[in-house]
Amino acid sequence: MTETAPRPTLEAVAARAGVSRATVSRVVNGGEGVREILVERVRRAVEELGYVPNQAARSLVTKRHDAVAVVIAEPETRVFTDPFFALQLRGISKELTAHDNQLVLLLTEGRADHARVARYLAGGHVDGALVFSLHLDDPLPGLIQGAGVPTVFGGRPDWKDGTPVYVDSDNRGGAREAVRHLVALGRTRIAHITGALDQTSAVDRLDGYRDVMRDVDPRLIVESDFTPAGGERAMRELLERCPDVDAVFAANDLTAVGALGVLRESGRRVPEDVAVIGFDDMLLVAERSDPPLTTVRQDIEDMGRLMARLLLRGPDSLGRDRNDENPAGASAGVILPTTLVRRASA
Amino acid sequence: MTETAPRPTLEAVAARAGVSRATVSRVVNGGEGVREILVERVRRAVEELGYVPNQAARSLVTKRHDAVAVVIAEPETRVFTDPFFALQLRGISKELTAHDNQLVLLLTEGRADHARVARYLAGGHVDGALVFSLHLDDPLPGLIQGAGVPTVFGGRPDWKDGTPVYVDSDNRGGAREAVRHLVALGRTRIAHITGALDQTSAVDRLDGYRDVMRDVDPRLIVESDFTPAGGERAMRELLERCPDVDAVFAANDLTAVGALGVLRESGRRVPEDVAVIGFDDMLLVAERSDPPLTTVRQDIEDMGRLMARLLLRGPDSLGRDRNDENPAGASAGVILPTTLVRRASA
CATH class of the missing domain: 1.10.260.40 (lambda repressor-like DNA-binding domains)
Incomplete structure (x- = not known):
């Protein structure tokens, strides 16, 4: 023009x-x-x-474009409102820029646009792709494999064939540590508000909760979606089902913050009446909630950085210490450890 | 991988x-x-x-890629923290998706990466580019012209040669309306906290303020940068220079919110002691501030939508009513009207 x-x-x-x-x-x-x-x-x-x-x-x-595509399997509205994505992109951006590679973020309005994303990836515009926030019933992974570009996934993909390369946090281990902490506090009616169960991170955290809470009252598990509004809905449901709940492990910090609001409304004190633990240790969220949130910390920016490094320089670039932390050894996944960060809520 | x-x-x-x-x-x-x-x-x-x-x-x-690049001349950290960009991208994303075009967002860490962005644009990966948040001393516009792809700018570019195609709000007219409203309220010590003066939107708003406030006491004009922290600093400076200030026109809502905080700290009531007006009418900002902010509304999402439409379908796609609103007539700029939205702060 x-x-x-x-x-x-x-x-x-x-x-x-x-x-x-x-x-x-x-x-x-x-x-x-x-x-x-x-x-x-x-x-x-x-x-x-x-x-x-x-x-x-x-x-x-x-045969190089010095450009790497980033695909987030969420609508752009979600990408720009959930700080998780901004943090992961920050790590990716720093690493790509350090290697003079252009970050090419392919935004979509939703799942219907994923075929177009795959066409762009297949079009010879980038040297590889970093893909995260996959959902179980999404055709995106298949489309991306069809596009034939080297790909590193953020979060464990759920398919069993081939050996997809990915970076993930120890979601199951982190969840176990959180729930064990609630048990050690003497809580007996420990609930779990799940994440979106079409994502492996949510499934793995639920598995970690179940590892500790064998034969748990199934009413203590409420399905949710990783959003604050979802956390509010789930907490209301939970208080109705189990008014004697004395602890909540929420699948992420945003959900936990939604739950805290509903607990306050209902006149319950945190942690005296109900202890609450989140997941992520999200900047500007966990520390600033009322009360400040005990949570399972994962280094989201570092995950992004490692994804970019794996794509550009291969597994050897991660150094020996990373491999030592990976229980799967020869597998193509890099699993980062989590830490329980204790604040006022549990 | x-x-x-x-x-x-x-x-x-x-x-x-x-x-x-x-x-x-x-x-x-x-x-x-x-x-x-x-x-x-x-x-x-x-x-x-x-x-x-x-x-x-x-x-x-x-000869088509069905893909359009978006370049925001800000570091990615700014892109993901200032809601202005998310809104503009929302309008762009909706319009591109409606035409099955892929939105390719080229993120950078800063100005040093702009040559790489231009190389990507020149590489035959997109059919055109939408570029916004230009700064006066930034080499990006020249680099983009060198890349030879059709481009529509968001915000009036400052150069005089050629006829760059752009979409902008009536920054000068909106500013005039805001300041006239403060005059009508009987205020006499009306200050202006400017935006980043290396951007034409900030310069145009300052010009609008000056159109009304001829021969104003120069101490009433404080330079700032469109951020909440910048608004705080500017308001402190202003209270020191001119303790008798009775009104503030801030160059955007984020700056105005920063100023409101400092006024509250200093024990001044808004609007009784100091009336405050912002610019943007930013969702989740202007309505929720304390007190709710009187502001100059511009439709940021619509600006994004029109930029995308101009690039894909040319000036005729905008319809007659848009042209009627454009005082420049034959120029290549589309100027959208602004409206003063009255709330509690002025």
Whole structure:
């Protein structure tokens, strides 16, 4: 739509620098085997003319785009309201920028757009993809495999065939630690507000709760969706079903904050009457809730950083300590440890 | 990184459907001139095999990527914390999705990454670009022009050569209306907390303030940066310089909210002692502030939508009513009207 001046060509740069086209091309693609004095002359000409290399042509030679797609399997409205995604993107952005790779975030309005995302991935626009917030019945993973680009997933994918490469937190272990802490506090009616059970993170946290609470009263488990409004609904349901509940392990901090509001409304004191534990240790959420939230900390920004590093540099780039923490050993998953952070709520 | 099954080919689809490669290709590219019964057979084969068309090859034929880049000239941390950007992206996302175009958000850590963004734009990965939050001394506009892709800007660009296509709000007129309202309330010491003056929106709002407040005491104008923390700093500075200030026009709602906090701290009542007006009418900000904020409303989501529409379908797509509102007539800018929304603060 803008009227633009004609784009400066490789030829123009060559003429200005007094070198051949091939020399300009070599400098633009890294400068290997070109004398420093010529590199300098070409760089000056590039700057003076405002030359932007034709990446398409460059990609034909190098087979690289220096760009990585990020796909979040949620509508853009969710991406911009749940701080989890901003944190994971922050880690990814820092790591990609450190390697001069462009972060290409492919936003969607919802699941109906995933076929279009897969077409973009298949179109030769990026060197790989980082994909997170998968849902069990979503065709996205299959579509992405069909697109044939190297992919690292955030969160354990649920399929069994192949060995998808992923980074995840120890959701099950973290959940166990939270529930054991509630048991140690002497609580006996310990409830769980689940996350969205079409995501493995929610399933794994529920499994961790069940590892500790064998033969639990099933009414103490209420299904929810990782949102504050969902946490409110679940807590109301729970108080109706089990008015004697004395502890709640919520699948994430946003849900826990919703539950805290409903407990306050109902006249119950936290932690005296009901102890509450969340999951994430989300910045600006867990510390600022009323009362401040005891929670299972996972380093979301670090997860993003590791996903990007795995994609760009492979498993060896993670260092020995990461592998030691991975109980699966030879598997393609990197599992990061969690920590229980104690504040006032439990 | 994932071990993927071999990607289904065009040949496999042709074999499964019992048609020629050329027929499959025509169907994948829109299906014109192919009998309905064959289109149906090809579609079924595509679905059964999970075939994803090679977009790169398809683009060579159609010269289209059905993808539009969005570039926000701010670090990603700012993009994910200022709700202004989420709103503008919402409008863009809805409009692009309605036309089955992929939104490609190019995130950066800062200005040093803009040359890489321009390389991506020049690389033949998108059909056009939507660019906003430009800063006066940023090389990005020049780089984008060099990339040679059709571009629509959000906010009036400051350069005079060429006719950049842009969508903006009537910043100057909106500011005038706000300040006139403060004058009508009988206020005489009316201050202005500016936005970031390296952006035309801030300059235009300052000009609107000056249109009404000719020969104003220069101490009543404090430079700020569109952030809540900046608003706090500016308000402290203002109270020190001019303790008799009786009204503040802040360049946006976030700044106004920062100012409200400092006024409360200092024991001044709003609006009795100091009337305050913001700009934006930002969802979840203006209505929820204490007291609720009188502000100049601009429809940020609509701006995003119009930018996308201008890029995809050209100026004629905006309809007659939009043109009537554009005082510049033949210019390449679309200026949207603003409205003063009265709440408790002024």
